[in-house]
Amino acid sequence: xxxxxxxxxxxxxxxxxxxxxxxxxxxxxxxxxxxxxxxxxxxxxxxxxxxxxxxxxxxxxxxxxxxxxxxxxxxxxxxxxxxxxxxxxxxxxxxxxxxxxxxxxxxxxxxxxxxxxxxxxxxxxxxxxxxxxxxxxxxxxxxxxxxxxxxxxxxxxxxxxxxxxxxxxxxxxxxxxxxxxxxxxxxxxxxxxxxxxxxxxxxxxxxxxxxxxxxxxxxxxxxxxxxxxxxxxxxxxxxxxxxxxxxxxxxxxxxxxxxxxxxxxxxxxxxxxxx
Numbered sequence: 001x002x003x004x005x006x007x008x009x010x011x012x013x014x015x016x017x018x019x020x021x022x023x024x025x026x027x028x029x030x031x032x033x034x035x036x037x038x039x040x041x042x043x044x045x046x047x048x049x050x051x052x053x054x055x056x057x058x059x060x061x062x063x064x065x066x067x068x069x070x071x072x073x074x075x076x077x078x079x080x081x082x083x084x085x086x087x088x089x090x091x092x093x094x095x096x097x098x099x100x101x102x103x104x105x106x107x108x109x110x111x112x113x114x115x116x117x118x119x120x121x122x123x124x125x126x127x128x129x130x131x132x133x134x135x136x137x138x139x140x141x142x143x144x145x146x147x148x149x150x151x152x153x154x155x156x157x158x159x160x161x162x163x164x165x166x167x168x169x170x171x172x173x174x175x176x177x178x179x180x181x182x183x184x185x186x187x188x189x190x191x192x193x194x195x196x197x198x199x200x201x202x203x204x205x206x207x208x209x210x211x212x213x214x215x216x217x218x219x220x221x222x223x224x225x226x227x228x229x230x231x232x233x234x235x236x237x238x239x240x241x242x243x244x245x246x247x248x249x250x251x252x253x254x255x256x257x258x259x260x261x262x263x264x265x266x267x268x269x270x271x272x273x274x275x
Contacts, residue, residue, distance in 0.1 A: 053101030
């Protein structure tokens with residue numbers, strides 16, 4: 001309830017006196033004042049608000065479940081003009097774009113009513129094509145705006161939570177590490193080091209092909225040469241192996257021949273070119 005002058009408030013029924021029309025300053029009123037004056041424009045209710053002529057046309061089409069690709073221009077134009085006249089009667093500010101759309105509807109209606117030559121009927125397009133295109137484009141944008149409006153909005157549907165953390169100093173205690181834990185850590189480091197160990201691969205200094213050529217040069221022009229004289233003890237085991245493989249390759253390629261006079265007798269080597 002309000003104590004302001006002229007405030008009207010609904011009150012419950014009173015016993016024996018009927019239902020008061022209103023309560024003014026705490027006193028029930030059962031009759032209207034004789035000097036009460038209500039202006040004709042004191043109350044106006046607008047159930048539909050349109051954002052422009054295209055919005056109004058789209059509302060008229062949806063209300064009657066019409067096909068937007070086949071608009072009855074005569075019916076839509078009549079309803080559109082009724083709305084424009086209603087806006088004039090209510091002394092509302094009539095935007096110029098509403099009048100432009102009314103002129104466009106009248107032009108489309110006249111173009112559809114007027115007869116056209118036979119040659120132009122096949123080539124000319126539907127007078128409603130441009131209006132249909134604009135209505136379809138406006139409908140897509142309006143649908144997108146409605147979907148965006150339905151999304152959750154910060155400050156309206158969802159609210160940001162803010163929490164003030166207390167000012168506290170965190171003291172971190174140092175762990176107590178024993179000798180056994182240090183030994184386990186060292187063992188783990190050594191195990192990881194073994195995984196990344198590497199070795200260096202060097203190029204072979206002795207070549208079988210080169211040793212084959214050296215043996216052929218040594219046997220060239222000579223007769224039989226003792227097999228053991230082909231080896232150089234200063235080269236070590238690696239040199240002996242390379243020389244032996246070179247001799248086998250030469251025998252395989254039939255470049256040299258091996259001769260032994262008796263069992264367990266010395267082996268002699270001779271180049272086939274010398275033979």
